[in-house]
Amino acid sequence: MEISALFIGLILSLGLCELNSALVLNGSDDGLKQRAGLTEDRTDVSTEASSVTCKLQGSARLPAFSMDGDYVIGGVFSIHYYKHTVKHNYTTMPEPIRCTGSLDYSELRYSRAMMFAIEEINNSTELLPGIKLGYQIHDSCAAVPVAVHVAFQLANGLDPVFYTGDNCSQSGMVMAIVGESGSTPSISMSRIISSFKIPQVSHFATCACLSDKQQFPSFFRTIPSDQFQADALAKLVKRFGWTWIGAVRSDSDYGNNGMASFLDAAQKEGICVEYSVSFYRTHPHSRIQSVADVIRRFLHHWSTAVVIVAFVASTDMMILTEELSQKPSPPRQWIGSESWVTNSDMLRFSFCAGAIGFGIQQSVIPGLREFLLDLPPTKVVASPLLTEFWEDAFNCRLGKSAATDESVCDGSEDIQTLQSPYTDTSQLRITNMVYKAVYAIAHAIHNAVCQDTNSTTPCDKITRIDSKEVFTQLKKVNFSQNGYDVSFDANGDPVATYELVNWKKSESGSIELVTVGKYDASLPVGQEFLINKNITWMEGGTQVPVSVCSNSCRPGTRKVLQKGKPICCYDCILCPEGEISNVTDSPDCFPCPKEFWPNAERDTCFPKPVEFLSFDEVLGIILAAFSVGGACLAIITAAVFFRHKTSPIVRANNSELSFLLLFSLTLCFLCSLTFIGAPSEWSCMLRHTAFGITFVLCISCVLGKTIVVLMAFKATLPGSNVMKWFGPPQQRMTVVSFTFIQVLICTIWLVVSPPFPMKNLTVYKKRIILECALGSAIGFWAVLGYIGLLAAFCLVLAVLARKLPDNFNEAKLITFSMLIFCAVWITFIPAYVSSPGKFTVAVEIFAILASSFGLILCIFAPKCFIILFKPEKNTKKHLMNKNQS
The missing domain is CATH 3.40.50.2300 (Response regulator)
Structure with missing residues (x-):
């Protein structure tokens, strides 16, 4: 409202508008005098008067x-x-x-x-x-x-007429x-x-x-200033975890401005207001009743706020609590502004017990109580206001009473015994x-x-x-x-300090105002509060009441706002797979680092378990046992052959290549052990190269034996001297040459891009596969391809020699062994590609062991059986007998 409009309206209402008709207004000063109710009475306007009579208008x-x-x-x-x-x-x-x-x-x-x-x-x-x-x-x-x-x-001033020269x-x-x-x-x-x-x-x-x-x-x-109190109230509400509150205010500058400051501070603290209502003591009773009904939930059946922040003037709050006391209301935790929460007259409303709020610091003024109680009859009678106080306090009339139901003050009234806010x-x-x-x-x-x-x-x-x-x-x-x-600071305000007060019920049942802490706005953020006593809450409770729209979301979940509702109303959604939230009421979930995975509650990231084929698990033990068993079987076979090296069956099967083949099979069985255990830089390079070289050595020996069989039957033809071109030196050179090529391939592989240990994070989400990366895939497939090429060549030769006339045709045995070998490695390729994690290594070990067992059983088992259990067939005559099938 403009100042002039306010002044004119007030002057009209106070009857100060009858200004002297002879008043002459000159400039803004005279206009201000008129607004202040002053007039100048000039007895002679034609001549300069020596003095001016100023009159105060109105009473x-x-x-x-x-x-x-x-x-x-x-x-x-x-x-x-x-x-x-x-x-x-x-x-x-x-x-x-x-x-x-x-x-x-x-x-x-x-x-x-x-x-x-x-x-x-x-x-x-x-x-x-x-x-x-x-x-x-x-x-x-x-x-x-x-x-x-x-x-x-x-x-x-009070003088109706005064003289001030030429200025009123x-x-x-x-x-x-x-x-x-x-x-x-x-x-x-x-x-x-x-x-x-x-x-x-x-x-x-x-x-x-x-x-x-x-x-x-x-x-x-x-x-x-209320700005400090509003900030303090918002921090108080936040301190006790209340995010869903009701708000009541006086419909005045005090209440409206104070609540506006509080709501602004509350919003910054993440506090939501379910309802905000206002009233003034001069409003109709229906307006005050409707405010009380909102608090009672008569108008808001869906309301859930337990805490009510009341930024209300003391006189207004008195009227509201009178209305609330007429009908029972659900328990409410009242948070009061200093205007009413420290008013001793309010303590008679027991349903507000447990209220907390801020009050101005208590103080002691020496001599004040004696001054207040110093009211002799002469002083009381001389003041209409003190007379009214005396009659109201003692419920009597000073002097003769006109009413029959009113007593007359007889002088026995003792203000020393009076219990009232005036004497308190x-x-x-x-x-x-x-x-x-x-x-x-x-x-x-x-x-x-x-x-x-x-x-x-x-x-x-x-x-x-x-x-x-x-x-x-x-x-x-x-x-x-x-x-x-x-x-005073530049704004005319003092330093802001408050006491935190609590309405506690005493043993006698009356409500007492107890200071439970202090608030100092000058202290650093987060240290403003000092609570040194226990707080009694609504209904005498000792636990902090809960006033939230939605319960807090535990760690492992995130908040999702409910459509059309404030930010304090939300649902709790479990974090997606692979993500966690480790704080309460987290708005978002965040993924764990690559090598970590959430626990079942999804509130902590734990390191993923590292998985590899180890000697401690059942599968590793079984494979290791077969590997060692196969090596022992090859050594036993070599021992049997060595023990009977002069027997016809051993001599007829090229004992030198047989011993070399048994040695290579022993290495093949043992090299599978390098695939078990935690991969390291050296084990990764050793396992693939040792496997490739030992298998080429093995296949080279089988290939040599096959060629020897073919050459031996060719040599029986008249005029054939082919055996002189494939004697023992040539056989050794063949094995060395084929093996050297594989050694060269492995060397190039290791130099260019060798295998190395790596953590595979893609196969499984919840665990890490520790495996050997191939380095160069071309090198790996070149090693396997070379082995396959030799095996295929050996198989073709064995098939060609399988029907050669002999009582004990080794070519048939080689054919069976190479069929098994090729079948194993052909099925190995899709199994190797599709097997996840440590099972990839297990498939590779199984292929090595299966092909090695196929070779040793098909080639050497029949011979060992004859040597050990059918010695009568281990004769040159039996071997040379062509009539028996």
Whole structure:
């Protein structure tokens, strides 16, 4: 609202619009005088008058308490709750606004504390020596129109007619103003008196908007701004894990601005508000009832918020709790702003037990209680306000009562025994803010007036100062009173410190206000809270209540927001395979590193188990046993052949190649052992090259034996001398040549790109296969291809020689062995390619063992059988007998 519009509306409502018709307005100063209710009465406008008569328009409001002094300090308190509503007929002058409703005993104590502080300063020899401070304390009825009227009056004075030369401006009538208690009246007052540079120091107006020095340049306060409290409340809610709350506020500058600051801070903390409702004490009962119904869930059956943050003025909260007490409500954990949570009048509402909130620090003001209780009858009768207090406190009438049901105060009333917020000085919180405000103004006046004096020299009260000088000095004050530091920052705010208070039920069943911790906004982030006592929660519980829209998502899951609902409402989804979340309420899952895999709960990454064909597992033991057994079988066969080396069957089968073949088969059996165990750089190179060379040596021997069989029968033909071209030297050279070619292939393979150990992460997701990479696939298949080529060539020759006439035709045995050999290795290729992990190695070992056993059994088993069990057939005659099949 614009200042001029506000002023005009208020002046109209207060009946201050009858300005003298002879008034001549010149410039903005005269316009401001008109708005302030001043007129100039010029007796002769044609000649220059020597003096100007200034009249105050409208009726003056008498202060509730006043005292003359060299410098006067104004005070504005909401001692009554309401103002009397007047219906204007615009035909007669409206009657003066008067306060109605019950007394606010706390506000009465604040006003009396101001009087006490001023008397204490007047008796001081250090602060303002020789200067007497006066005061004018007004009751604003907690109404903006009355507060504005009082602000005009404090700026102008009480005299209806005064003479000031040629200027009716009497700004600075008071040096400063203490008050108002509410933010909304304080805003209205500050807009008026800031034009005159009259400083205003509030003890209870906490709206963050008042820190704006462009709008409210002369406003100061001894109580922290709601911005600090809003941040503290959001951190408090977050500290106890509440993310789903209800919000209630006063429909005023205090409630609306405070809640706006809180909601902004809560959003940054990840807190969601299920509902936010507002009301004001002057609203219809139906509006207040609907707010109560929301809290009771009568209107929101789906609501689940247990915690309610109430940024409500004390008088408004009193009305709401009265309404809530009419009908039972589900248990609620109340979080209160300092306006109501430390109000002792509220403690009678037992359903709010367990409430927590922030309060101004407790304090001790020596002598204040004695001052408050010093109310002799003469002082009470002399003050209408104290008379009303006395009659209301003791439920009697001073003087003769007109009503038959009312008693007359007979003098037996003892204020010493009175239990009320007025006499309660056990927890002075806001009262100390009033006390500090008065002292801050006194120090500012002292610094302006008493700069060149000391404690023994009175201040110079002849030199007058105005409110502008007090305003300038107030910005600089920095002192300590009763152990409490007082100073103002650039926004006129003090250092923000709060007590964390808790409503606890005592053994007697009454609710007590207990300080359980402290909050200091100046401390580093995360260290602002100091909770040193156990907190009692709603219904006397010791466990922190839960107030969330959705339960926390455990590690191993992630949050997925529910469609159309706030961010605090979500579902918990299990992390995908291979991903984890290791914190509660994780918004995302993240994959494990390549060599790690999640546990069953998917909240931790563990190293994948490394898998290879080892000697410890059953398959490895079986293969190793067959490998060693095959080698032993080859050695035993060689021993048998060596023992009977002169026998015809051994000599007829080329004993030299037979022994070399048995030696190579022994190596073939043993080389399969290199495939078992953890692959290493040397084992990877050895296993493939040893396998390739030993098998070529083996096949070369078989090939030599086959050629010898063919050549032997060719040599029986007349005139054939072929055996001289394939004697023992040529046989040895054949074996060496074929083997050398394989050695050369393996050497090139090892030099260019040798096999190496690697961790295979692609075959299985949950484990690592430790295997030997081929290095060069061409080298590997060249080794196998060369073996296959020799085996195929040997098979062709054996097939050609299988029907040669002989009683013991070795070519048939070679044919069978090579058929087995080729069948094994042909089936090996698809099995090797398709087998996963360690089974690839097992397939390769199986192929080596199967082909080796095929060779030794097909070639040497029949001969050993004859040597050992049929010696009668081990004769030259039997071998040369061609008639037996």
